Amino acid sequence: MSETNINTKCVQAGYTPKNGEPRQMPIIQSTTFKYDTSEDMGKLFDLEASGYFYSRLQNPTCDMVAAKIAALEGGTAGMLTGSGQAANFYAMFNICECGGHIVSSSSIYGGTFNLIAVTMAKMGIEVTFVAPDCTEEELNAAFKENTKLVFGETIANPALTVLDIEKFAKAAHAHGVPLIVDNTFPTPVNCRPIEWGADIVTHSTTKYMDGHGACVGGVIVDSGKFDWMAHADKFPGLTTPDDSYHGITYAEKFGKEGAFITKATSQLMRDLGSVQSPQSAFILNLGLESLHVRMPRHVENGQAVAEFLEAHPKVVKVNYSGLKSDKFYDLAQKYLPNGGCGVVSFELAGGRAAAEKFMKNLKLAAIETHVADARTCCLNPATSTHRQMTDEQLAAAGIPAGLVRMSCGLEDKKDLIADLSQALDAV
Ligand SMILES: *Cc1c(COP(=O)(O)O)cnc(C)c1O
Numbered sequence: 419m420s421e422t423n424i425n426t427k428c429v430q431a432g433y434t435p436k437n438g439e440p441r442q443m444p445i446i447q448s449t450t451f452k453y454d455t456s457e458d459m460g461k462l463f464d465l466e467a468s469g470y471f472y473s474r475l476q477n478p479t480c481d482m483v484a485a486k487i488a489a490l491e492g493g494t495a496g497m498l499t500g501s502g503q504a505a506n507f508y509a510m511f512n513i514c515e516c517g518g519h520i521v522s523s524s525s526i527y528g529g530t531f532n533l534i535a536v537t538m539a540k541m542g543i544e545v546t547f548v549a550p551d552c553t554e555e556e557l558n559a560a561f562k563e564n565t566k567l568v569f570g571e572t573i574a575n576p577a578l579t580v581l582d583i584e585k586f587a588k589a590a591h592a593h594g595v596p597l598i599v600d601n602t603f604p605t606p607v608n609c610r611p612i613e614w615g616a617d618i619v620t621h622s623t624t625k626y627m628d629g630h631g632a633c634v635g636g637v638i639v640d641s642g643k644f645d646w647m648a649h650a651d652k653f654p655g656l657t658t659p660d661d662s663y664h665g666i667t668y669a670e671k672f673g674k675e676g677a678f679i680t681k682a683t684s685q686l687m688r689d690l691g692s693v694q695s696p697q698s699a700f701i702l703n704l705g706l707e708s709l710h711v712r713m714p715r716h717v718e719n720g721q722a723v724a725e726f727l728e729a730h731p732k733v734v735k736v737n738y739s740g741l742k743s744d745k746f747y748d749l750a751q752k753y754l755p756n757g758g759c760g761v762v763s764f765e766l767a768g769g770r771a772a773a774e775k776f777m778k779n780l781k782l783a784a785i786e787t788h789v790a791d792a793r794t795c796c797l798n799p800a801t802s803t804h805r806q807m808t809d810e811q812l813a814a815a816g817i818p819a820g821l822v823r824m825s826c827g828l829e830d831k832k833d834l835i836a837d838l839s840q841a842l843d844a845v
Pocket of ligand 1: 501506574575600
């Protein structure tokens with residue numbers, strides 16, 4: 419099939435049945451795979467032939483869904499993981515080990531902040547956080563001799579800042595390291611970071627890709643563009659023989675297109691094992707089949723809700739990059755011309771107490787830690803997901819105590835606004 423539009427890829431990429439095969443992607447619910455000779459299987463272990471032997475490393479259903487997402491992002495290879503957390507950890511740890519250093523936007527998901535600042539620190543990995551809207555000078559000053567990667571989120575959860583992907587990619591490449599972008603909120607329907615210079619893209623597929631609050635999952639997509647061999651001294655894991663895997667040098671054997679994901683599969687999945695189940699991958703694929711239809715409605719509802727809130731006297735601030743008043747409006751026009759996502763955040767006059775009262779009075783929008791679901795939900799991060807962060811850290815991440823994050827679902831926008839209106843009246 420010739421190169422198709424992203425809408426068609428959402429529906430059909432990743433699996434093309436042959437004559438008489440199932441129309442729907444099959445769930446290969448099998449831990450293991452049978453071979454006629456040990457020699458046949460040995461070739462797989464030596465990475466001499468491609469095929470399956472154990473579903474902790476690879477499973478056909480998961481691979482088909484990963485291939486679809488790689489096609490959506492414009493990458494060369496993809497790998498599903500058991501969660502978004504696993505995707506971000508594997509993407510970073512694949513090239514940054516003990517003694518390494520990460521430059522990361524400070525405006526990122528709380529779980530990823532903890533992962534980098536606390537858990538990876540225990541592994542001997544350092545981090546320098548930079549504001550997403552820092553100057554090029556500030557960004558360049560964050561790099562060290564041992565920097566291995568740059569990390570950021572296209573639209574940050576929950577601060578909703580927009581990453582200047584080109585600026586971050588330029589700085590990363592000037593220092594000989596890749597840019598990893600978590601593209602969970604816009605999805606490839608609204609932004610494809612690889613087209614702007616990102617080298618590796620990650621997702622929590624738990625969010626819009628699944629879209630129905632059904633399965634936790636993640637994915638890593640490699641652009642196949644970063645030249646590991648050109649920076650061989652920085653990335654020995656990819657450019658020198660892997661003694662734990664038959665002495666293979668990934669960047670030599672699999673080239674720019676395949677080295678990163680092959681190493682992540684044959685080392686990290688093998689040893690750490692955060693796999694996505696074939697059942698979950700199947701459900702994720704159902705979500706992907708309508709992603710291009712759902713995203714515009716999430717954006718339409720998000721925009722309508724943001725405009726309503728901006729005009730409301732009990733709201734002091736609305737963060738939504740589709741609003742002209744938003745600090746990130748210009749960047750959103752550039753990177754997200756069709757809109758970003760359905761997540762809006764706003765600060766109530768009256769801070770934490772007002773937020774709690776407001777939340778209690780919502781009828782249609784449910785209180786959940788979730789976002790990016792077909793059903794609208796709300797959260798006050800300071801008292802829930804981000805409670806482990808100090809006030810200084812909250813401020814640095816742009817999350818005041820009275821902030822409410824609202825994920826606009828696929829309901830009618832008139833009903834969402836009516837619910838907000840009555841809950842605000844009660845405050
Ligand atoms: C939710 C989320 C994650 C973590 O994903 P899980 O699937 O919950 O593990 C990572 N990054 C972003 C931007 C998220 O929204």
